[in-house]
Amino acid sequence: MVQTSPVRRSSPDKMIYVLVLVIIVQTIYPLTADGSLLTQIIYSLFYASLIVSGIVVAREQRQDIRLLTVLGATWFISSIIYNLNQHATWARFLAYGAIIPYQIAVTRVLLLYIFASKKVTRDVIYAAAAVYILIGAIFVPTYGLIETITYEQTGTNAFVDTTVEPGQVFPWQNFAYFSYVTLTTLGFGDIQPVTLVARAAVTIESVIGVFYTTVIMARLVSLYTAQGVEAEIKHDHTQTG
Template sequence: MGKRISEKNNFYYLTISLVVLLVSSSLEQVLKIDFLDVVLQGVTILNFVVCLVSLRFDKNWYRFLLTIAICWGIVSVTKAIFPIPMMDAVILTLMFIFFGGTFKSIVRQILFTGSIDSNKVVGSLALFLLLGLMWAILYLVILEFSAEAFTGMVQLPWGENFSNAAYFSFVTLTTLGYGDISPISPVAQVIVYLEAITGVFYMAIVVASLVGASQSNQEKNDG
């Protein structure tokens, strides 16, 4: 896989892996799988591997992300052996840090830098998926500490709640707001409206970046 993934196509693989992660979270509702946690953890590990291979060209962030992924693996194994309370919160926090680092690394590579190609356009989609994913993880962390933070979501192991949290996150990020899941606690409400604001500004930033890079390329060609 490492030989197939290059700087010219790395964001294609990364985006596909994120889509697979998000789709796999809905398997419990569709297929009624009893061992969803195992399946989701396996897909998460695969996603970590793809992210690491895709971003290995950014050496500094690669080392950081590798360290977080190793810590996540250690904590996950520890939880399986010793079911310590609040271990899910630690796992989710490490996931948030990992995907946040992935987001930062992609931003450094595609926004307002160099010429625009199809790989960078797909990378902007990966950024959008990462935003929704990170906020979904935040909602799951909030549920770990406050079971009544949302209507429409109850406190469950993170793997069983991931699909609902991801659905609510992307509905909020795109400002659709269906209302079937709503924040109740003040902390949850703040996080929700911050995501809505981020979604609006992200679209403006990406459009500005792509248009600016396109104009810059045109000026170079004309010159």
């Protein structure tokens, strides 16, 4: 019987740093609720460090590196502009519009890494977890963009929150909480979409959350099974040889 596990340790485990960074970025956002310029800039620096993470993963793909660098730099500049003009509608448009393609690009690089891998390693598992968190992150500015556009066009909110008065600017931090509640299909009901576009976006995120976990589990299990069979064959050849 083969004693070694089919789950292999890659050397080095670079994805653990990506996962930890993604978790930190998505959990320290309450620190920015005070609106302080300093905390906003520090948070932006943490988020910008995802550029380095993406480049490390895509170091052999120059086109991806260029794309990540351009999108990351664009978002970082827009975030600084937003931090200096937090109450301006155009600044919110700029920040939301710049961060969405940046997040999608980082997520894409990680997904390509996962599905290009032929073996289940710790890095693959870490990358899969990071992608799940990033999916929730993508919908934070998406909801913010929907809310901003709706309010500018109609004067009403696209979402209803028990902590936000009608007509009040919807804090993006509330969307960070709402996005992960939606992604995991918990649905506490304290924040609700009220427009058709908002409801459609929420539905899409819920479906993606369920679909991703199903697909990624199938992928990892199939790789794990294939590795186990390969290990058994090698072991048999060794015994008979």
